[in-house]
Amino acid sequence: MSNGVKNGDMEAFSGKDVSKKREDYLNWPDYFMAVAFLSAMRSKDPCSQVGACIVNAQNKVVGIGYNGMPFGCSDDDFPWGKESDSKVENKYFYVCHAEMNAILNKIVGELRGCHIYVAMFPCNECAKLIIQSGISEVYYFSNKNWNKDECIATRKMFDAAGIKYTQYIPTRRQIVIDFDTIDWNKVSQAQDPPTPKKKRTSS
Numbered sequence: 001m002s003n004g005v006k007n008g009d010m011e012a013f014s015g016k017d018v019s020k021k022r023e024d025y026l027n028w029p030d031y032f033m034a035v036a037f038l039s040a041m042r043s044k045d046p047c048s049q050v051g052a053c054i055v056n057a058q059n060k061v062v063g064i065g066y067n068g069m070p071f072g073c074s075d076d077d078f079p080w081g082k083e084s085d086s087k088v089e090n091k092y093f094y095v096c097h098a099e100m101n102a103i104l105n106k107i108v109g110e111l112r113g114c115h116i117y118v119a120m121f122p123c124n125e126c127a128k129l130i131i132q133s134g135i136s137e138v139y140y141f142s143n144k145n146w147n148k149d150e151c152i153a154t155r156k157m158f159d160a161a162g163i164k165y166t167q168y169i170p171t172r173r174q175i176v177i178d179f180d181t182i183d184w185n186k187v188s189q190a191q192d193p194p195t196p197k198k199k200r201t202s203s
């Protein structure tokens with residue numbers, strides 16, 4: 001070929017040069033925010049699904065969480081509403097926030113110097129956990145609660161404690177995982193599709 005690319009390095013039909021590094025791979029911050037949002041998809045909260053992803057200085061994910069009921073508190077029995085006159089009938093007293101779960105789910109001894117990517121700006125309770133855990137930077141996607149008292153308190157604490165907080169909007173408008181378009185399971189000879197794994201029953 002005239003462009004110096006050997007025939008063997010061009011993937012059949014697609015015209016893709018498979019001898020070169022991909023250029024359109026996910027950058028780290030988009031990846032971490034996407035992990036937070038993927039985790040949020042596990043949430044049972046009908047109004048706001050929030051996810052959080054903690055990463056260390058080596059860009060390793062060391063904690064992931066989403067908003068949900070505490071262990072032992074069935075998300076079929078505890079309330080998901082927020083309109084009841086009785087506070088004990090609303091979700092807020094019970095739900096563990098995404099940041100709290102990500103911190104408690106950590107897979108390393110300590111989180112000093114780690115960064116957290118979270119779908120929503122942290123409330124004051126999570127702000128305290130973030131500060132006490134040693135996390136030094138917060139990247140949030142939504143600021144919809146920015147003017148609520150709890151977020152004003154969060155900013156006061158973050159400013160005092162020297163925690164950097166930055167809104168992070170991923171550089172891509174969409175990150176799609178479409179299993180229908182992934183055809184790695186196609187082999188040259190016809191083969192039965194893999195048997196689906198047994199569904200886990202826990203929440």
Ligand SMILES: Nc1ccn([C@H]2C[C@H](O)[C@@H](COP(=O)(O)O)O2)c(=O)n1
Nearest residue numbers: 047048050067095097098120121122
């Ligand atoms: N930074 C945040 C903010 C909120 N959450 C959780 C707490 C609730 O489950 C839900 C908010 O419910 P809404 O008032 O929008 O009905 O999101 C969180 O985990 N982290």
Ligand SMILES: [Zn+2]
Nearest residue numbers: 097123125126
């Ligand atoms: Zn919170």
